[in-house]
Amino acid sequence: MEEIQSLLQGFVIALSLKNVALMFAGIILGVIIGVLPGLGGANGVAILLPLTFTMAQVPGGTTSAIILLSCIYWGALFGGAITSILFNIPGEPWSVATTFDGYPLAQKGRAGEALTAAFTSSFVGALVATIVITFLSPVVAKFALEFGPPEFFAVYLLTFCAFVGMSKEPPFKTIAAMMIGFALAAVGTDPVTGTLRMTFGTTPLLAGFDFLVAVIGLFGIGEILLTLEEGLAFKGASAKLNMKVVLETWRELPKYWLTSIRSSAVGCFMGIVPGGATPASFMSYGIARRFSPDGAKFGSGQVEGVVAPETAAHAAGTSALLPMLTLGVPGSPTAAVLLGGLLIWGLQPGPLLFVEQKDFVWGLIASMYLGNIAGLIVVLTCVPLFAAILRIPFAVIAPIILVICAIGAYTVHNSMFDVWMMIVFGVFGYVFKKLQYPLAPLVLAIVLGDRAEASFRQAMLVSQGEMSVFFSNALVGSLTGLALFLLFWPLLSAALARIRNK
Amino acid sequence: MSEGPDSRPAFGVKTAEIAVALVFLALGAIVVYDSARLGARWAEDGPQTGYFPFYVGLIICAASLVNLVTALAIRPEKDRTFVGVAQLKLVLAVLIPSAVYVALIGWIGIYVASAVFIAFFMRWLGKYPWWKTAAVSIGNSVVFFLIFEVWFKIPLPKGPLENLLGIA
Numbered sequence: 001m002e003e004i005q006s007l008l009q010g011f012v013i014a015l016s017l018k019n020v021a022l023m024f025a026g027i028i029l030g031v032i033i034g035v036l037p038g039l040g041g042a043n044g045v046a047i048l049l050p051l052t053f054t055m056a057q058v059p060g061g062t063t064s065a066i067i068l069l070s071c072i073y074w075g076a077l078f079g080g081a082i083t084s085i086l087f088n089i090p091g092e093p094w095s096v097a098t099t100f101d102g103y104p105l106a107q108k109g110r111a112g113e114a115l116t117a118a119f120t121s122s123f124v125g126a127l128v129a130t131i132v133i134t135f136l137s138p139v140v141a142k143f144a145l146e147f148g149p150p151e152f153f154a155v156y157l158l159t160f161c162a163f164v165g166m167s168k169e170p171p172f173k174t175i176a177a178m179m180i181g182f183a184l185a186a187v188g189t190d191p192v193t194g195t196l197r198m199t200f201g202t203t204p205l206l207a208g209f210d211f212l213v214a215v216i217g218l219f220g221i222g223e224i225l226l227t228l229e230e231g232l233a234f235k236g237a238s239a240k241l242n243m244k245v246v247l248e249t250w251r252e253l254p255k256y257w258l259t260s261i262r263s264s265a266v267g268c269f270m271g272i273v274p275g276g277a278t279p280a281s282f283m284s285y286g287i288a289r290r291f292s293p294d295g296a297k298f299g300s301g302q303v304e305g306v307v308a309p310e311t312a313a314h315a316a317g318t319s320a321l322l323p324m325l326t327l328g329v330p331g332s333p334t335a336a337v338l339l340g341g342l343l344i345w346g347l348q349p350g351p352l353l354f355v356e357q358k359d360f361v362w363g364l365i366a367s368m369y370l371g372n373i374a375g376l377i378v379v380l381t382c383v384p385l386f387a388a389i390l391r392i393p394f395a396v397i398a399p400i401i402l403v404i405c406a407i408g409a410y411t412v413h414n415s416m417f418d419v420w421m422m423i424v425f426g427v428f429g430y431v432f433k434k435l436q437y438p439l440a441p442l443v444l445a446i447v448l449g450d451r452a453e454a455s456f457r458q459a460m461l462v463s464q465g466e467m468s469v470f471f472s473n474a475l476v477g478s479l480t481g482l483a484l485f486l487l488f489w490p491l492l493s494a495a496l497a498r499i500r501n502k
Numbered sequence: 503m504s505e506g507p508d509s510r511p512a513f514g515v516k517t518a519e520i521a522v523a524l525v526f527l528a529l530g531a532i533v534v535y536d537s538a539r540l541g542a543r544w545a546e547d548g549p550q551t552g553y554f555p556f557y558v559g560l561i562i563c564a565a566s567l568v569n570l571v572t573a574l575a576i577r578p579e580k581d582r583t584f585v586g587v588a589q590l591k592l593v594l595a596v597l598i599p600s601a602v603y604v605a606l607i608g609w610i611g612i613y614v615a616s617a618v619f620i621a622f623f624m625r626w627l628g629k630y631p632w633w634k635t636a637a638v639s640i641g642n643s644v645v646f647f648l649i650f651e652v653w654f655k656i657p658l659p660k661g662p663l664e665n666l667l668g669i670a
Contacts, residue, residue: 176565186555195551229589395628399620453554461548
C-alpha cells in the first residue's frame with residue numbers, strides 16, 4: 001500500500017515538535033475564531049494568512065504554514081458548535097442545524113451531553129473524511145494528471161454550475177454574484193498578455209482586487225453588521241463539562257452509528273462537490289429526522305439531532321480539501337482561502353502537487369488526523385473558557401474584531417486602499433446576505449477567476465476558437481455535459497414540479 | 503425584532519432588491535464597456551484581452567436584468583422589511599465610526615487609531631468607566647504592537663506618536 005507508506009512519512013513530518021505546537025496553537029485560535037461573532041473559518045484564515053508569508057520561506061515551512069492554517073479551520077468547525085448549543089447563536093452557518101436540538105438540550109440542563117455529542121461526532125465526521133482523502137486523493141490526482149486545458153476548464157465550469165444547480169439561493173442571484181467575482185478577478189493585469197484591464201487609469205486598481213480583502217470584508221464586517229441587528233447582548237446556558245458526563249455520553253453514542261454513517265456519507269459527498277458544509281448539515285439533519293425512530297421528537301432536544309448535522313458539517317468541511325489539493329478547485333470558501341495561501345507560497349495546487357510536493361501533501365494529510373485528535377482534546381477540556389469569550393460585552397469585542405479585520409486587510413499588500421475596500425465589501429456582504437445573494441461562489445470566482453480564464457483561453461487557442469473542444473472526448477464531454485445539466489437544473493426541476501402538479 | 507416605536511421599516515426588500523440589481527447592471531455595463539475598448543474579439547494570436555471579461559459582463563447584465571424584473575414584480579402588499587429604523591441606526595452606529603477609524607489610520611497610525619476607536623465604543627456604547635476604557639484600548643494596541651512589529655516583523659502604518667517615541 002503506497003498510500004500507507006506515504007502517510008507514515010507524513011506523520012514523521014507532522015509530529016515534529018514545531019508542527020505539533022503549531023497544531024495546538026491553530027486549534028485554539030480556530031476555536032476562538034469560531035466562537036467570536038464576525039470571525040469564522042474563511043476570514044479567520046484570511047486574516048492570519050499574511051503572518052505565514054515569512055514562515056513559508058524556510059525549507060519545510062510551507063508544511064508548517066498549512067498545518068497552522070488548516071488547524072485554525074478545524075478549530076473554527078469545532079467552535080461553531082459551542083455557540084450554537086450554549087447560546088443558540090450559530091457561530092458559523094454550518095452550525096445552524098446544530099441549534100435545532102442542541103439549544104433545547106442546553107435549556108434542559110443537558111448542555112454537557114449536547115457538547116460531548118457534538119464534539120465527538122464532529123471528530124468522527126472529520127476522521128471519515130480524512131480517511132476518504134487519504135485513499136481517494138492519490139487516485140483522483142493520478143487521473144487528473146492527464147488533464148489538459150479543456151478538461152480543467154470543464155472542471156471549473158462544473159464547480160460553478162454546481163453552485164447554480166445546488167444552492168438554495170435564487171439561480172439568477174447566484175449567477176450574478178458569481179460573475180461579479182469573475183469581473184473582480186479580471187481587474188488589473190491580464191495574466192496572459194500583461195495588458196491592464198478595468199483600472200481606468202487609477203494606481204490602486206493595478207494590483208486588482210485581492211480575494212483575502214474580499215473575504216475579510218464580506219464575511220467579517222458583513223457578519224458583524226448582521227449580528228448587530230440581533231441586539232448587543234448574548235444570553236447563554238452555563239457550560240460545565242466533566243469527565244463523567246463525557247463518558248456517559250460516549251457510552252450512549254454508539255447507538256447512533258447508522259446516523260453517523262449516513263451523515264458522514266452525505267458530508268463527504270457534499271464537501272467534494274462544491275456544495276459545502278452548510279447544506280450538508282441541513283440535509284443530514286433532515287435525513288436523520290426522517291429515518292430515526294424518534295424523528296417526531298426532533299427539535300425538542302434529541303442527542304441524535306446534534307450528531308447528524310455536526311458529523312456532516314465536519315465531514316464536508318474536511319473533504320472540501322480533496323478537490324482543492326487534487327484539482328486546484330476548492331469545495332468551500334475556507335478551502336478557497338487555503339488554496340489562495342498555497343498560490344502565495346509558490347505552490348501550484350493540482351495533480352502535480354502529489355508528485356512534486358509529496359512531503360507537503362502527506363504532512364498535511366497526517367496533520368488532519370492529528371489535528372482533529374488535538375481539537376477533540378482541546379474543546380472537551382476548555383469549553384468553559386471558550387464560552388467565557390462570548391460573555392465579553394459587545395461594546396468591547398466588536399471594535400477589537402474590527403481592528404483585527406483592518407490589520408488583516410492591511411497586511412495583505414501593505415495598502416490602505418485594501419482597508420477601504422474591506423469596508424465597502426463589508427457593506428456588500430451585509431446587503432447580499434439579507435437579499436440571499438450567495439457569497440461562496442463570489443469568493444470562489446475571485447480566487448479561481450484568473451486560472452479559469454487562463455485554461456479557457458489555452459483551450460480556445462488549441463482549438464482555434466471552436467467551442468466544440470469542450471465536447472472533443474468522452475471525459476471533457478461528460479464533464480461539460482454534467483455542468484450544463486446542473487446549470488439548467490433549476491429550470492428542469494421547476495418544469496418537473498409543474499408537470500407533476502397537473 | 504422587538505415591537506416598539508422604532509420597529510418601523512426604514513425601507514423594504516423591494517427597494518433594496520431594485521437598488522442592488524441596478525448597481526450590478528451598472529457594474530456589468532462598465533465591464534462590457536472596458537472589455538470592448540480593449541478588444542473582445544478573436545485576433546490572429548488568439549482571444550484578445552477583453553474576450554473573457556466581455557462575456558462575464560454580458561452575463562452580469564443579463565442576470566441582473568432578470569433580478570430587476572423579479573424585484574419589480576414584488577407586489578407592495580408582499581413587500582417585507584429590509585431593515586428597521588432601530589436596526590439601521592445600530593448598523594450605522596458601527597459603520598460610520600469604522601469609516602472614520604480607517605480614515606484615522608492613514609493619518610495618526612493604526613495603533614493610536616485603534617486605541618481611540620475601541621475607547622470610543624466602550625465609552626459611548628458600553629458606558630464603561632474611564633480607567634477600564636483606557637486599560638483595554640491601550641492594552642490592545644500594545645499587544646498588537648508586540649505581535650506585529652516585534653515578533654512577526656510586519657510593519658503596520660504608524661503616525662506622529664510612534665515617531666515621537668522613536669519606535670517607528
